[in-house]
Amino acid sequence: MVVAHPSAMRRGAQLEPRARAAPVIPISGLSKTKWAAGHFNVFPLPLLHVIAAENRFELDQRAWGAHLELAAPADTTTLDVTRRVACLSPEGVHLLLQRLVHADTRAPIRLDTLAAVFAPKLEELELLESWQEELVAPVIAQGGDVAATLSRAAEAFEAFVASASTQNGESIRALLDDPRRASEARRLVAAEIRRRRARDA
Amino acid sequence: MSIQLQEGTLAEFIQPNVNPRAGGTKIDFGDPNIVVYGAATAGKSRSINFPVGPLDVYNDLTGFMGAYVPNPDVRRSTGYVGVIPWIDDAYPGKAEARITFVGALEGFKVLPVQVPLFLWHTNVTPVGELAAARRYTTQARVAALHEIQRQLDKEKAAFAQRSIAMVVTELTDQLGMSQLVLARALNVSPTAIRKWRRGEAARPEHRDALASLGAFARVLEHHVHDPAGWIEIPISGQATVTPLDLFEAKRPDLAVLFAAGVSDPDETLTSFVPDWRERFEPDGEYEVVRLKDGSRSAVPRVEGHH
Numbered sequence: 001m002v003v004a005h006p007s008a009m010r011r012g013a014q015l016e017p018r019a020r021a022a023p024v025i026p027i028s029g030l031s032k033t034k035w036a037a038g039h040f041n042v043f044p045l046p047l048l049h050v051i052a053a054e055n056r057f058e059l060d061q062r063a064w065g066a067h068l069e070l071a072a073p074a075d076t077t078t079l080d081v082t083r084r085v086a087c088l089s090p091e092g093v094h095l096l097l098q099r100l101v102h103a104d105t106r107a108p109i110r111l112d113t114l115a116a117v118f119a120p121k122l123e124e125l126e127l128l129e130s131w132q133e134e135l136v137a138p139v140i141a142q143g144g145d146v147a148a149t150l151s152r153a154a155e156a157f158e159a160f161v162a163s164a165s166t167q168n169g170e171s172i173r174a175l176l177d178d179p180r181r182a183s184e185a186r187r188l189v190a191a192e193i194r195r196r197r198a199r200d201a
Numbered sequence: 202m203s204i205q206l207q208e209g210t211l212a213e214f215i216q217p218n219v220n221p222r223a224g225g226t227k228i229d230f231g232d233p234n235i236v237v238y239g240a241a242t243a244g245k246s247r248s249i250n251f252p253v254g255p256l257d258v259y260n261d262l263t264g265f266m267g268a269y270v271p272n273p274d275v276r277r278s279t280g281y282v283g284v285i286p287w288i289d290d291a292y293p294g295k296a297e298a299r300i301t302f303v304g305a306l307e308g309f310k311v312l313p314v315q316v317p318l319f320l321w322h323t324n325v326t327p328v329g330e331l332a333a334a335r336r337y338t339t340q341a342r343v344a345a346l347h348e349i350q351r352q353l354d355k356e357k358a359a360f361a362q363r364s365i366a367m368v369v370t371e372l373t374d375q376l377g378m379s380q381l382v383l384a385r386a387l388n389v390s391p392t393a394i395r396k397w398r399r400g401e402a403a404r405p406e407h408r409d410a411l412a413s414l415g416a417f418a419r420v421l422e423h424h425v426h427d428p429a430g431w432i433e434i435p436i437s438g439q440a441t442v443t444p445l446d447l448f449e450a451k452r453p454d455l456a457v458l459f460a461a462g463v464s465d466p467d468e469t470l471t472s473f474v475p476d477w478r479e480r481f482e483p484d485g486e487y488e489v490v491r492l493k494d495g496s497r498s499a500v501p502r503v504e505g506h507h
Contacts, residue, residue, distance in 0.1 A: 090391070113499050116499075191374075
């Protein structure tokens with residue numbers, strides 16, 4: 001399981017050569033109450049087998065968890081997008097980061113504080129996912145190579161969000177960094193997706 | 202439009218037998234844009250039944266938020282009732298207002314726009330006036346919440362007619378609402394939102410919640426420039442609660458009241474949960490700062506440092 005925080009695992013449109021990852025293994029003796037009070041080196045994934053099944057992967061119905069004590073850099077070239085079993089929700093990302101910080105430092109950081117730190121990045125990743133879904137899916141449906149098509153689309157997205165998109169010369173990324181203007185960024189990205197889809201139709 | 206009234210007894214402004222409401226009387230204020238009807242029961246007493254009057258005003262003036270404060274003392278003694286100044290201020294161009302008076306007209310006066318303080322306070326103590334204002338504010342708040350709920354229900358019905366994919370697309374692409382926000386507001390995964398966007402079916406309770414969210418956004422558009430951004434901003438610097446939290450807690454009406462400027466942050470949050478200061482206190486240990494490279498970081502708060 002990749003446990004690197006969203007800002008640390010990407011450089012532009014591409015993944016960093018290495019990202020921190022932790023092994024996912026069955027954890028025994030874990031419960032809701034015990035998790036909250038201890039087991040600081042474990043990040044439980046209680047519904048992993050359910051989510052995996054939704055994504056057409058078969059996993060035993062066991063108490064899975066990421067063993068953070070064994071987290072180490074992993075070569076990102078070994079990550080296969082077609083083998084992604086599950087993906088954390090934004091709240092899950094915040095919980096994981098909270099757990100990681102606490103496991104490493106014993107400093108308890110509130111979830112809303114972590115959410116405020118990572119909000120622009122998660123927003124950008126959400127827009128990237130929409131971009132991929134709207135623009136890449138039709139290409140892959142016609143037989144395009146998944147990894148290569150996703151990579152090209154990610155580069156196009158990176159170029160778009162980094163370039164000036166408003167009359168004042170602000171980029172999408174700059175707008176996303178301002179909570180009062182993030183919605184403007186989303187509208188601009190949605191309009192660009194529509195424009196590209198119409199162009200490619 | 203400016204309304205200039207003459208000072209005199211209410212009876213002087215009455216033209217009998219014009220009010221379409223049974224038993225009512227049209228009160229002519231000398232301005233064709235303003236028509237006020239009074240239903241008078243002359244000669245019996247000199248009381249005014251305000252539970253009828255102000256509520257009738259709310260019904261006819263959609264979104265009424267004026268400062269029409271009935272003077273409780275006029276029920277008991279000779280007094281004065283100011284009924285007009287807020288119409289022009291709050292509703293420029295409003296063509297018609299209907300106010301129902303129940304009670305005797307004789308002895309009451311319609312005051313000019315600029316009410317002399319000595320006249321207004323003839324029969325009212327400041328404490329009595331404040332008490333009346335508070336009573337009236339409570340009534341007005343109830344009426345405003347009722348009206349907001351009506352607007353929300355109307356918009357929700359319209360959203361419920363559309364396909365779920367259309368609603369999701371409208372909220373995200375047109376209003377700029379985050380899919381993460383949609384997922385949070387409806388208590389579903391972001392993946393579910395994406396599936397709905399692609400046209401996959403949703404459960405009835407999720408369709409209902411999505412229509413409510415659409416209605417919430419549409420009603421907010423009347424009051425704030427950018428509802429999609431506004432709902433994610435904390436209502437007060439003293440709490441972490443956002444308008445989106447109010448929606449999640451099934452109290453979008455409180456958020457709309459706040460958006461309309463009728464409730465201040467304290468009032469809004471106290472209506473939500475009285476102990477909001479304790480329950481939703483901002484992080485006192487860490488604060489989010491921007492580093493030199495533009496990224497954000499959580500750092501321990503330093504006393505006196507902002």
